[in-house]
Amino acid sequence: MKTADIAIVGAGPAGLAAAGEAVGHGLSVVLMDDNSQPGGQYFRQLPHQFHHVDRIRGGRAGRLFKVIDHPRLHYLPDCVVWNVPEAGVLAYAAGADSGRVRADAIVVAAGATDRPLPFPGWTLPGVVTAGGSQNMIKGQGVRPGEHVVVAGNGPLLLVAAMTLLNAGATVRALVEAAPFQKRARSRLMSLSRSPTLLAQALSWRLQLAAAGTSFLTGQAVIEAHGASALEAVSIAPIDHLGNVDRTHVTTLRADCLVVGNGLAPAVELTRLAGCAHHHDPLLGGWTPRRSADLETTVPGLYAVGDGAAIGGMELALAEGRTAVLAALLQRSASASLRRRRRNLARRLDRLNRFRAAVADIFAPPETFLGLITPATPVCRCENVTLAELEGSAAEGATGMVQQKSTTRLSMGRCQGRYCLATLADLVATRRGIGVADLDWPRIRPPARPVRLGDLLHEAVPPPALPEDPHLPRGS
Amino acid sequence: MTAGTRRLPPGRVEEERFTILADGVPVPAWPGESIAAALLAGARSPAYFCGMGVCRECVVVVNGQAGVRACMTPAAPGMTVDTLPRRGSQA
Numbered sequence A: 001m002k003t004a005d006i007a008i009v010g011a012g013p014a015g016l017a018a019a020g021e022a023v024g025h026g027l028s029v030v031l032m033d034d035n036s037q038p039g040g041q042y043f044r045q046l047p048h049q050f051h052h053v054d055r056i057r058g059g060r061a062g063r064l065f066k067v068i069d070h071p072r073l074h075y076l077p078d079c080v081v082w083n084v085p086e087a088g089v090l091a092y093a094a095g096a097d098s099g100r101v102r103a104d105a106i107v108v109a110a111g112a113t114d115r116p117l118p119f120p121g122w123t124l125p126g127v128v129t130a131g132g133s134q135n136m137i138k139g140q141g142v143r144p145g146e147h148v149v150v151a152g153n154g155p156l157l158l159v160a161a162m163t164l165l166n167a168g169a170t171v172r173a174l175v176e177a178a179p180f181q182k183r184a185r186s187r188l189m190s191l192s193r194s195p196t197l198l199a200q201a202l203s204w205r206l207q208l209a210a211a212g213t214s215f216l217t218g219q220a221v222i223e224a225h226g227a228s229a230l231e232a233v234s235i236a237p238i239d240h241l242g243n244v245d246r247t248h249v250t251t252l253r254a255d256c257l258v259v260g261n262g263l264a265p266a267v268e269l270t271r272l273a274g275c276a277h278h279h280d281p282l283l284g285g286w287t288p289r290r291s292a293d294l295e296t297t298v299p300g301l302y303a304v305g306d307g308a309a310i311g312g313m314e315l316a317l318a319e320g321r322t323a324v325l326a327a328l329l330q331r332s333a334s335a336s337l338r339r340r341r342r343n344l345a346r347r348l349d350r351l352n353r354f355r356a357a358v359a360d361i362f363a364p365p366e367t368f369l370g371l372i373t374p375a376t377p378v379c380r381c382e383n384v385t386l387a388e389l390e391g392s393a394a395e396g397a398t399g400m401v402q403q404k405s406t407t408r409l410s411m412g413r414c415q416g417r418y419c420l421a422t423l424a425d426l427v428a429t430r431r432g433i434g435v436a437d438l439d440w441p442r443i444r445p446p447a448r449p450v451r452l453g454d455l456l457h458e459a460v461p462p463p464a465l466p467e468d469p470h471l472p473r474g475s
Numbered sequence B: 001m002t003a004g005t006r007r008l009p010p011g012r013v014e015e016e017r018f019t020i021l022a023d024g025v026p027v028p029a030w031p032g033e034s035i036a037a038a039l040l041a042g043a044r045s046p047a048y049f050c051g052m053g054v055c056r057e058c059v060v061v062v063n064g065q066a067g068v069r070a071c072m073t074p075a076a077p078g079m080t081v082d083t084l085p086r087r088g089s090q091a
């Protein structure tokens, strides 16, 4: 078993910031990450084998990355943390190096996943998530398509569209479900508190418009068409209640549709650890309850960045640092630590207000369930359609767990990441209750699929066998 | 041949190009490229959705080993990649 002062899950902005803060104060760190290079999704880099590529050296990314080489930091790339077997211990799979880490404090900075929502045709090849499009371009230098429609809800769509444009793709349309233009004018005030980000968003919009992108707001993709891969996309108006106006349909030819409805925090580990969670759509759905120190309800376990509550890169950096300072302050309360902690608290405050303003502007329609037709697969992996779910509900399977066990929804390879939220919406609407009050399926280890062979490398003592009175001792 | 229209200019040098065999068809790839990137740039319409190892829709059989995530696994010279039928298309 490895030991460290702090174990950090995730080498994205939040995890790297936490690691930097920790080694800066003399702590030893184990940093585990599912990717082969640090940076997470935000600072994703091209493969190291590529030539003439500008490595991230300067700037804040370069400063963040320096911690990887620090002598007090043990970096485990290509590493899946799959369980919290006991307080202060993480189990991880990393090929022959698999094992466990024990630490005084654990910082979970596990990042987020896209929250795509079902509509007819969303399983066609050529339909990719916003994160998938970003990674194909930023991490592989490959355009996911030539004629692209970007659709969904939230500020990441503009980022995805701009990355595609810079990569040489034609972005035919950016389809935003929120009636953004109407709202943005009245709320420019709250956004002007962050003039740099606002100016950047406006400049990207102008560049896209100049390149021929249409901006369709208050609209949604109602169908993706194609025989064996995407060929065209149909778009229709959607109002704030989620009603779809199918009498005004626009159809665009496209070989790639990038979809995104915001992000959801990856809360598997905090759930496995037994932390209390609450449901807040503005923070991405289920989110761990955290103190001002960002400590969860499990002492010594901190959750930071988009992996706890969606807030973006700046907030992630500040949260990663705050958690480590909080852990340090529990050991020694030096004046300089306290001062740094106060400065960070002010920064967190300001960033949280900005997050609220952005969430307000992009507030989505009340529901997207109107986009799902009976034949639409709600669960991509097990191909469970809306009609099957309604059939099972009509036969009495009215709860989430019953719907799951009768249809196999969420029992496939993504483990429910892309369907459980939709199932919850369906069941909650049917029964007229809130999604937080439903019987969400329990989470069990492994948090993410791991190879059995990896676990065999774990140097863990075999479990003590119960004593059998019929066997002679020592046999 | 060039790096192909979907590949962006920096990083790849012609001499390092190799091929993988995707469902029996030779597809070019470069060191560091993921299997998914090579398939996509090779116009093979691969299953690719999240691009970050989470959805597992991109899983392929590599040299006989099942359950390999194409988006997270680098291509290697001579690699045999078998894609799986998409669930959605079986119904």
Ligand code: FES
Pocket (backbone or CB within 6 Å): B047, B048, B049, B050, B051, B052, B053, B054, B055, B056, B057, B058, B059, B069, B070, B071, B072
């Ligand atoms: S595309 Fe989702 S795991 Fe590879």
